[in-house]
Amino acid sequence: MDKPEKILATALRLFVTNGFHGTPTSKIASEAGVSNGTLFHYFKTKDELVVALYTTIKGELNQFLESQINTASTSKEKFRRFFVGSVEWALNNGDAFYFIQQFRFSPHLNLVSEEETRQQSEMHTQLLQEAQSLNGLKPLPVDLIATLTASQINGVHQYLVEKAVGPDEQRKLIDDVFELTWATVANPEIR
Amino acid sequence: MDKPEKILATALRLFVTNGFHGTPTSKIASEAGVSNGTLFHYFKTKDELVVALYTTIKGELNQFLESQINTASTSKEKFRRFFVGSVEWALNNGDAFYFIQQFRFSPHLNLVSEEETRQQSEMHTQLLQEAQSLNGLKPLPVDLIATLTASQINGVHQYLVEKAVGPDEQRKLIDDVFELTWATVANPEIR
Amino acid sequence: MDKPEKILATALRLFVTNGFHGTPTSKIASEAGVSNGTLFHYFKTKDELVVALYTTIKGELNQFLESQINTASTSKEKFRRFFVGSVEWALNNGDAFYFIQQFRFSPHLNLVSEEETRQQSEMHTQLLQEAQSLNGLKPLPVDLIATLTASQINGVHQYLVEKAVGPDEQRKLIDDVFELTWATVANPEIR
Amino acid sequence: MDKPEKILATALRLFVTNGFHGTPTSKIASEAGVSNGTLFHYFKTKDELVVALYTTIKGELNQFLESQINTASTSKEKFRRFFVGSVEWALNNGDAFYFIQQFRFSPHLNLVSEEETRQQSEMHTQLLQEAQSLNGLKPLPVDLIATLTASQINGVHQYLVEKAVGPDEQRKLIDDVFELTWATVANPEIR
DNA sequence: GATGAATGAGTCTTCATTCAT
DNA sequence: AATGAATGAAGACTCATTCAT
Structure with missing residues (x-):
């Protein structure tokens, strides 16, 4: 699983448990084993990450x-x-x-x-x-x-x-x- | 409509449009025509307000x-x-x-x-x-x-x-x- | 014990446990068995209450x-x-x-x-x-x-x-x- | 002097003059020449900052x-x-x-x-x-x-x-x- | 690509104080 | 004298986002 995938998988898990708002990007990054900056390297904003996750899942x-x-x-x-x-x-x-x-x-x-x-x-x-x-x-x-x-x-x-x-x-x-x-x-x- | 009711009605409208997170308590208060402090006088926390709204509606x-x-x-x-x-x-x-x-x-x-x-x-x-x-x-x-x-x-x-x-x-x-x-x-x- | 005395005694107890800052006037009032307003009837400000307590004790x-x-x-x-x-x-x-x-x-x-x-x-x-x-x-x-x-x-x-x-x-x-x-x-x- | 040190030094000065409560973290940060967020980057809470200052001084x-x-x-x-x-x-x-x-x-x-x-x-x-x-x-x-x-x-x-x-x-x-x-x-x- | 220190705007929440009753 | 609802200024703290390395 490459980094963007790891980020998406971690985000999914945390969003479901804590909601969008209850899940800081920093926590997604750390639990995905990447740095804070890396998350924003792959997804320009948190909203974009949320949407990308939705699109991926729907796909x-x-x-x-x-x-x-x-x-x-x-x-x-x-x-x-x-x-x-x-x-x-x-x-x-x-x-x-x-x-x-x-x-x-x-x-x-x-x-x-x-x-x-x-x-x-x-x-x-x-x-x-x-x-x-x-x-x-x-x-x-x-x-x-x-x-x-x-x-x-x-x-x-x-x-x-x-x-x-x-x-x-x-x-x-x-x-x-x-x-x-x-x-x-x-x-x-x-x- | 007394103050708690006004607060709940305003919260409902704003939550539906902007989501829980997208709605600051300050905006709920001001649009409900009460002070920030009054909102917290009737609802100890924002979460409590959200739950109270749910309970009220279900009722x-x-x-x-x-x-x-x-x-x-x-x-x-x-x-x-x-x-x-x-x-x-x-x-x-x-x-x-x-x-x-x-x-x-x-x-x-x-x-x-x-x-x-x-x-x-x-x-x-x-x-x-x-x-x-x-x-x-x-x-x-x-x-x-x-x-x-x-x-x-x-x-x-x-x-x-x-x-x-x-x-x-x-x-x-x-x-x-x-x-x-x-x-x-x-x-x-x-x- | 009249009301000002009760307020002072309660304030003393709470200040010692929680510090000045950690003790809201509302808590002093409620634990002293008087209303919020009554406290401010006898002591114009919280600081005045603190000083009055000090003076009383020293006396x-x-x-x-x-x-x-x-x-x-x-x-x-x-x-x-x-x-x-x-x-x-x-x-x-x-x-x-x-x-x-x-x-x-x-x-x-x-x-x-x-x-x-x-x-x-x-x-x-x-x-x-x-x-x-x-x-x-x-x-x-x-x-x-x-x-x-x-x-x-x-x-x-x-x-x-x-x-x-x-x-x-x-x-x-x-x-x-x-x-x-x-x-x-x-x-x-x-x- | 690195940032945490600057923060501690500034905090000391302000605490002594204005007390813990009388000193907002925002003032500590600005007078130390760092942003509000940076203060909390190094000290999770204001209390932790106070304790860290004590420990440092005692040391x-x-x-x-x-x-x-x-x-x-x-x-x-x-x-x-x-x-x-x-x-x-x-x-x-x-x-x-x-x-x-x-x-x-x-x-x-x-x-x-x-x-x-x-x-x-x-x-x-x-x-x-x-x-x-x-x-x-x-x-x-x-x-x-x-x-x-x-x-x-x-x-x-x-x-x-x-x-x-x-x-x-x-x-x-x-x-x-x-x-x-x-x-x-x-x-x-x-x- | 990758990092993580740094930022500061934004939010919830507290609480001293007021005032109409 | 007594109340307690109402206020709003102030403050701790969070977190998305940036950027120099």
């Missing part, structure tokens, strides 16, 4: 989801992979997932261009548009369906974390909720 | 929801009032609702006792337990259903805010999603 | 010493009473004695007029001048003798406090040191 | 006394050097000596470990123990003798400062009082 998540979806053929299967993959990634990357929420409810969000924000949700939207064009979804606004499924993903994840469910049960539960969600949004006529 | 929300539910008789109707009431409260109290999310993804959350946290979600849980005991819900963990419906509430709200939907369409959309959600969690046999 | 000490000396007849006996009385008063009024030192090494000392300062040490000087005029003391400056004996008083007191000597041994020790001190300053020819 | 005093004693051979001579050296150091380092008293009657004293306090008075105690083991002192507790001589040192110094005695007379007076003190504590049989 990793998207890359992971893409790899999950690629191998599926049907719309439902793609959708399932997206749903299940999201929850599992969130479970395996608790800090990163928490950070995303933290970031979205902070003024830092304004520092990310709308263009970038749009791109990041593109995959999800595209997936649903494809499904809808094949008559596979209820006649609801695609964006609504997207938002609702994203909410469900958050919901399942939150439940699993709070209840500390075991791995086997976990898999079953995720799948159950996926099926419920699919039943909710899918066109019953061609189910 | 108001819960009181509002309780008033909504009281007049309903059937489980589904209670549930509907809860669902619709939540979304509408969120729409009418955008700042307060945003603040709740902000707060939940910040280290301040740790300053709220578990007891209080439990109390705040009690109504929701009770509602669902009652419904389940009457065989009205699918055989899923009540907490899961609670978390999922809460997520749906967030989802609809988020969609409505982002899309700036008009009032009539809004009401219809909320009701549609409620029905979808109910269909998702209700026991189909006695639907 | 009590002097009154006590005067009562001790009154009944003695010879110079040596008066001197003994002064010496022993000082040490015993210091032992019985630990806080007050500590406060005097605290006060003397603080900028508050400047708030006491020189006239008052002079008056307070008058008794001691007078005692020694009387003794010297009777040829009872070594031919040293009276002020030097005064300063040295005062230092010895401090010294014995400090030792007794630090070593927590028992009462009987205490009395003997004080007397021993008095005799040593007397031998040091008294004119050997007419001893 | 300097002890080092000076040690150098004075080293060259003497007999107990009495060592004792004389200690006595005279102490008074002269106090005269030449008025601020530092005043600060020591100020510090000893302040709550800051509690911040110095007992171990350190013990070490600082070790030299004095050792000196007297050595003298006593050679039968050179009266059969009194060594600690008492130590406390009494320390008090005499304070006394002479106080007198000389108050009376503004000239240098020649000064030396004679210090020596006279030393002899008196020695006569007071030394064993008369082997004098």
Whole structure:
């Protein structure tokens, strides 16, 4: 792991525990094993570091989801992979997932261009548009369906974390909720 | 509005715009029309102010929801009032609702006792337990259903805010999603 | 004990424990069982309170010493009473004695007029001048003798406090040191 | 003089004039020619600065006394050097000596470990123990003798400062009082 | 690239003091 | 006389950021 990566990883850990404000750059630097100056060598400002962390994490998540979806053929299967993959990634990357929420409810969000924000949700939207064009979804606004499924993903994840469910049960539960969600949004006529 | 109330109202507005850290206590005080010292007369620390704001808002929300539910008789109707009431409260109290999310993804959350946290979600849980005991819900963990419906509430709200939907369409959309959600969690046999 | 007295007594206790700076007037007031405003009703400023406390204590000490000396007849006996009385008063009024030192090494000392300062040490000087005029003391400056004996008083007191000597041994020790001190300053020819 | 030294020197001067509380860290910093932040770079808190100043001064005093004693051979001579050296150091380092008293009657004293306090008075105690083991002192507790001589040192110094005695007379007076003190504590049989 | 001493603006918080009741 | 809410000036301390080495 090179220095910028180490800095980002350390920042993530500390931000999640202490919040942005509660984490001085000096602490990030020292815990990352670099000097104060080095941090600012790679990230011009603290805000830039925060945004870079967000962008990096979002990139990793998207890359992971893409790899999950690629191998599926049907719309439902793609959708399932997206749903299940999201929850599992969130479970395996608790800090990163928490950070995303933290970031979205902070003024830092304004520092990310709308263009970038749009791109990041593109995959999800595209997936649903494809499904809808094949008559596979209820006649609801695609964006609504997207938002609702994203909410469900958050919901399942939150439940699993709070209840500390075991791995086997976990898999079953995720799948159950996926099926419920699919039943909710899918066109019953061609189910 | 007495002084503590003015302080809380001003703090809410500023926190939502600038974040906790981005809002100096001095600005809260001056915009609330009181002196710096007065703020600290009523709230020992800034953190205490943040927590007090959260507790107050949660209290108001819960009181509002309780008033909504009281007049309903059937489980589904209670549930509907809860669902619709939540979304509408969120729409009418955008700042307060945003603040709740902000707060939940910040280290301040740790300053709220578990007891209080439990109390705040009690109504929701009770509602669902009652419904389940009457065989009205699918055989899923009540907490899961609670978390999922809460997520749906967030989802609809988020969609409505982002899309700036008009009032009539809004009401219809909320009701549609409620029905979808109910269909998702209700026991189909006695639907 | 009326209110000003209660305030002074409380202030003494708190000053000794926490220092002048470490003791807010609000704490003095609350622990004295009066309101914040009442304290400032009796003492215009905090500094005035500090000085009033000093003056009061010094007055009590002097009154006590005067009562001790009154009944003695010879110079040596008066001197003994002064010496022993000082040490015993210091032992019985630990806080007050500590406060005097605290006060003397603080900028508050400047708030006491020189006239008052002079008056307070008058008794001691007078005692020694009387003794010297009777040829009872070594031919040293009276002020030097005064300063040295005062230092010895401090010294014995400090030792007794630090070593927590028992009462009987205490009395003997004080007397021993008095005799040593007397031998040091008294004119050997007419001893 | 490096920055920490400059800060300590400035702090000493200001503390003696205005007291701990009467001296803002900002004033110390600016008069020392460094920024506010630099002061806190070297001393984590104002209290730590105060304690560091005390420790430094005590260290300097002890080092000076040690150098004075080293060259003497007999107990009495060592004792004389200690006595005279102490008074002269106090005269030449008025601020530092005043600060020591100020510090000893302040709550800051509690911040110095007992171990350190013990070490600082070790030299004095050792000196007297050595003298006593050679039968050179009266059969009194060594600690008492130590406390009494320390008090005499304070006394002479106080007198000389108050009376503004000239240098020649000064030396004679210090020596006279030393002899008196020695006569007071030394064993008369082997004098 | 890397360092870490130095900076100083910015913030929370305290507290002596006032004053209307 | 007594209260205690209100004030705001003042101060300790933090921390993002710079820059000479």
